[in-house]
Amino acid sequence: MTERTEGAASMAELCETYREAVEELLEKLLPPPEQDGPAARVTEAMRYSLLAGGKRLRPMLVLAFCALCGREWQQGLYYACAVEMVHTYSLIHDDLPCMDDDDLRRGRAACHKVYGEAMALLAGDGLLTLAFETISRCPNVVHDFLAVRTLARCAGYRGMVGGQCVDLTADGGEVTASLLEQMDRGKTSALIEAACLMGCYAGATPTHTRTGKKRLTAAARYGQALGLAFQIRDDVLDALGDPEKLGKNTGMDSAHQKRNYVTLLGADAAQELVEKYTQEALDALGAFPRNTEFLRELTLSLVRRES
Amino acid sequence: MTERTEGAASMAELCETYREAVEELLEKLLPPPEQDGPAARVTEAMRYSLLAGGKRLRPMLVLAFCALCGREWQQGLYYACAVEMVHTYSLIHDDLPCMDDDDLRRGRAACHKVYGEAMALLAGDGLLTLAFETISRCPNVVHDFLAVRTLARCAGYRGMVGGQCVDLTADGGEVTASLLEQMDRGKTSALIEAACLMGCYAGATPTHTRTGKKRLTAAARYGQALGLAFQIRDDVLDALGDPEKLGKNTGMDSAHQKRNYVTLLGADAAQELVEKYTQEALDALGAFPRNTEFLRELTLSLVRRES
Numbered sequence: 245m246t247e248r249t250e251g252a253a254s255m256a257e258l259c260e261t262y263r264e265a266v267e268e269l270l271e272k273l274l275p276p277p278e279q280d281g282p283a284a285r286v287t288e289a290m291r292y293s294l295l296a297g298g299k300r301l302r303p304m305l306v307l308a309f310c311a312l313c314g315r316e317w318q319q320g321l322y323y324a325c326a327v328e329m330v331h332t333y334s335l336i337h338d339d340l341p342c343m344d345d346d347d348l349r350r351g352r353a354a355c356h357k358v359y360g361e362a363m364a365l366l367a368g369d370g371l372l373t374l375a376f377e378t379i380s381r382c383p384n385v386v387h388d389f390l391a392v393r394t395l396a397r398c399a400g401y402r403g404m405v406g407g408q409c410v411d412l413t414a415d416g417g418e419v420t421a422s423l424l425e426q427m428d429r430g431k432t433s434a435l436i437e438a439a440c441l442m443g444c445y446a447g448a449t450p451t452h453t454r455t456g457k458k459r460l461t462a463a464a465r466y467g468q469a470l471g472l473a474f475q476i477r478d479d480v481l482d483a484l485g486d487p488e489k490l491g492k493n494t495g496m497d498s499a500h501q502k503r504n505y506v507t508l509l510g511a512d513a514a515q516e517l518v519e520k521y522t523q524e525a526l527d528a529l530g531a532f533p534r535n536t537e538f539l540r541e542l543t544l545s546l547v548r549r550e551s
Numbered sequence: 552m553t554e555r556t557e558g559a560a561s562m563a564e565l566c567e568t569y570r571e572a573v574e575e576l577l578e579k580l581l582p583p584p585e586q587d588g589p590a591a592r593v594t595e596a597m598r599y600s601l602l603a604g605g606k607r608l609r610p611m612l613v614l615a616f617c618a619l620c621g622r623e624w625q626q627g628l629y630y631a632c633a634v635e636m637v638h639t640y641s642l643i644h645d646d647l648p649c650m651d652d653d654d655l656r657r658g659r660a661a662c663h664k665v666y667g668e669a670m671a672l673l674a675g676d677g678l679l680t681l682a683f684e685t686i687s688r689c690p691n692v693v694h695d696f697l698a699v700r701t702l703a704r705c706a707g708y709r710g711m712v713g714g715q716c717v718d719l720t721a722d723g724g725e726v727t728a729s730l731l732e733q734m735d736r737g738k739t740s741a742l743i744e745a746a747c748l749m750g751c752y753a754g755a756t757p758t759h760t761r762t763g764k765k766r767l768t769a770a771a772r773y774g775q776a777l778g779l780a781f782q783i784r785d786d787v788l789d790a791l792g793d794p795e796k797l798g799k800n801t802g803m804d805s806a807h808q809k810r811n812y813v814t815l816l817g818a819d820a821a822q823e824l825v826e827k828y829t830q831e832a833l834d835a836l837g838a839f840p841r842n843t844e845f846l847r848e849l850t851l852s853l854v855r856r857e858s
Contacts, residue, residue, distance in 0.1 A: 282730065283708075283709075283713040283714075283717050283720075284716075286713060286716035290708060337672060342667075360649075362719050363716070363719060365644060365672070368676075369640075369679065370712040372679055373703050373706050373707035376702075377699070377700055377703030380696045380699040392686065392695075392699055393684055396680050396681065396684030400684060401593050401677040405593055406593060406594075407590070409670070413592050423589065426588075426590070427589075
């Protein structure tokens with residue numbers, strides 16, 4: 245795999261365009277509470293976590309796959325925001341004391357450190373719910389029930405929630421590379437897969453309502469592989485990264501005696517896996533006839549990211 | 552309001568028919584884990600709470616409104632199960648130590664007492680997610696995006712989650728009857744309203760895709776009023792009821808110094824409110840031309856229920 249620099253500026257520009265559009269719609273979909281009543285607090289907590297920035301990787305994938313499938317990327321914005329809401333809810337619940345018990349997230353205090361555990365629990369519940377409402381409000385879609393089904397399948401007990409369960413039950417027992425893979429495919433890859441598939445659904449044109457099965461399979465394969473590469477890179481950064489750049493505490497996994505790819509295989513072997521899965525993701529993009537340059541560059545930039 | 556006894560047997564029979572059909576589909580929608588792997592535990596926790604019986608009031612309302620709108624009640628089964636999943640998730644999260652901290656639910660140990668807090672949190676998340684997947688898998692529906700939107704709106708921060716937030720922020724401050732109403736409309740009425748509306752959507756026939764606006768308004772009004780009557784009856788039972796019949800601890804509200812209608816107004820005045828809202832619910836049923844006898848009897852049976 246070689247590093248690509250040509251066109252990097254335009255990738256960064258497109259990322260910025262996508263990010264701004266997502267931020268703008270998120271703000272609209274969850275406006276500040278109209279009055280400071282007793283129900284306002286949970287909306288504030290939801291906004292605190294949802295509008296805290298972050299890479300917005302998943303929304304970008306929705307938009308990129310939407311464009312790849314033949315419609316304007318703007319058509320994917322509602323689905324992009326829905327996926328980000330699910331991602332944010334999972335972070336809030338994951339940071340709770342009964343889960344990973346983490347105080348710092350996206351460069352600021354975790355939701356429960358500011359609003360308390362009960363309100364953070366509700367804020368997560370509210371965001372997960374709002375994600376599905378957002379899909380149902382998306383204008384001009386051909387088949388939103390497929391988007392609902394895909395997001396729910398990937399976020400649920402056979403996907404992200406299942407991966408969290410593997411993580412919990414793995415604590416204390418023997419941890420193998422295959423168990424880690426099962427965990428990461430659930431915890432991380434599933435939602436990234438959902439983002440790619442939802443982009444394909446948003447990008448399906450009315451005259452051509454079924455995106456080819458081959459392309460959906462490729463999008464799912466890309467998402468799974470990218471998710472693993474992304475998560476293992478996270479493990480590497482947790483061990484070796486700079487807390488300031490990352491906006492979160494590092495060394496958390498070893499502090500909590502959690503096994504990950506780095507503690508199991510060492511940082512070098514873990515980074516090799518990152519490269520392997522990145523290549524697998526790039527290969528999957530071959531199924532798309534249109535310009536995949538943006539996605540290729542985005543993928544490569546993630547392998548060597550420092551935050 | 553007079554007590555009705557005629558036809559009570561047939562109401563009980565229809566309840567049983569509905570309940571059996573719901574139990575059967577719930578079991579199918581969340582089958583036991585295929586193998587005893589590390590991801591199985593959360594499925595077990597979800598099943599533990601979802602298949603623990605309960606009145607299944609919300610599913611019955613879905614089915615009854617479905618029949619009222621012109622299709623066979625069976626057509627409402629997927630939506631009925633979806634609403635019950637949302638209800639069960641809310642009970643699991645509500646029982647957690649950081650929320651109401653309750654040990655007993657539906658006659659047995661609360662989910663977190665059996666599976667631990669983290670797994671109970673995930674089980675709730677998984678059920679909320681599965682609810683939307685269930686809607687998206689419902690066969691033969693005319694407009695499932697309306698069902699998704701309604702369930703999400705009623706369950707989210709402007710509905711059930713908002714009501715929970717009012718409950719949390721009200722602790723410690725002055726509690727008025729109007730604040731209690733706002734709380735109960737969110738915590739309880741919103742999901743019951745969703746059940747009634749989803750029944751109408753499931754019951755809309757393909758040739759007549761829009762259930763009249765007047766009927767939808769009436770269904771929502773019925774659900775709101777029934778929800779208040781139901782919740783205030785709950786408060787009365789919490790103060791005066793029999794823990795064995797109820798399958799949960801009583802006196803919890805006063806033990807936690809939570810204000811409710813009974814602690815604020817006394818049991819007699821609270822029961823009067825139950826009757827008032829029940830009458831409002833019965834009045835709303837007037838908008839439906841078909842046989843509303845089942846719903847009328849069900850409504851009345853709830854006012855005087857002991858469990």
